[in-house]
Amino acid sequence: MLGTASDMGKPYRPKDHYFQKAKQEGLRARSAFKVDEILKRFPTSVKKGAAVLDLGAAPGGFLQILADAVGMHGRVIGVDISAIRPFSQKWVTTAVLDVLADDFDAKLAALYDGPYDAVISDMAPKTSGIKGTDEARSLRLAGKALEVAAARGKPGGTFVAKVFMGGDFEAFRDEVRKHFEEVKIVRPEATRGASMEVYVVGLRRRAPAPAAS
Numbered sequence: 124m125l126g127t128a129s130d131m132g133k134p135y136r137p138k139d140h141y142f143q144k145a146k147q148e149g150l151r152a153r154s155a156f157k158v159d160e161i162l163k164r165f166p167t168s169v170k171k172g173a174a175v176l177d178l179g180a181a182p183g184g185f186l187q188i189l190a191d192a193v194g195m196h197g198r199v200i201g202v203d204i205s206a207i208r209p210f211s212q213k214w215v216t217t218a219v220l221d222v223l224a225d226d227f228d229a230k231l232a233a234l235y236d237g238p239y240d241a242v243i244s245d246m247a248p249k250t251s252g253i254k255g256t257d258e259a260r261s262l263r264l265a266g267k268a269l270e271v272a273a274a275r276g277k278p279g280g281t282f283v284a285k286v287f288m289g290g291d292f293e294a295f296r297d298e299v300r301k302h303f304e305e306v307k308i309v310r311p312e313a314t315r316g317a318s319m320e321v322y323v324v325g326l327r328r329r330a331p332a333p334a335a336s
């Protein structure tokens with residue numbers, strides 16, 4: 124894993140500092156520092172040998188951290204509407220998929236049928252500049268990620284989703300609470316100063332209720 128957030132030097136201008144640091148460390152995106160911080164805060168969420176789904180994974184900064192975290196006996200599946208440059212690690216599989224497409228669930232199952240120890244989403248919509256619209260689009264993507272975690276996540280597993288604060292954010296957090304024993308809101312240090320984004324972290328997925336007979 125990378126150096127701790129407190130190692131990273133202050134004062135700093137997030138763009139310059141994390142951008143340069145990502146470049147120096149051969150990371151595909153500065154966002155790698157965000158997932159690294161989340162994994163350090165919740166060290167049991169992604170262990171060696173885990174199966175992890177990364178939604179909105181291009182260009183692959185999160186994937187680089189996740190690939191190291193799970194190691195060669197794990198699996199990392201990364202999907203995005205944009206192509207992701209292939210990984211040399213055999214346990215990392217990537218695909219171009221739109222999570223909002225009707226056939227997404229079937230295509231994901233064909234890629235790797237789960238179940239997943241962690242479902243992670245860094246998805247973000249193309250921003251329109253209209254606050255309410257962007258918040259709603261962000262929540263739609265996070266809502267889809269939660270649906271996938273509820274359907275394909277292991278009991279005891281982890282959920283992480285980026286969401287733009289505002290709008291129905293609290294309703295979304297409450298929805299995550301229905302599926303996970305503990306819910307935390309995290310704003311990693313590498314988040315740009317003016318950004319409204321936070322990560323909703325669900326810990327210890329509750330076992331699904333048995334189907335009524």
Ligand SMILES: C[S@@+](CC[C@H](N)C(=O)[O-])C[C@H]1O[C@@H](n2cnc3c(N)ncnc32)[C@H](O)[C@@H]1O
Nearest residue numbers: 152179181182183184185204221222245246247
């Ligand atoms: C902030 S970037 C992710 C950066 C990535 N975590 C990394 O570390 O390299 C957000 C991504 O969400 C993706 N995205 C947006 N809508 C999507 C959708 N409907 N299905 C899949 N990916 C989507 C975008 O294409 C974009 O690559």
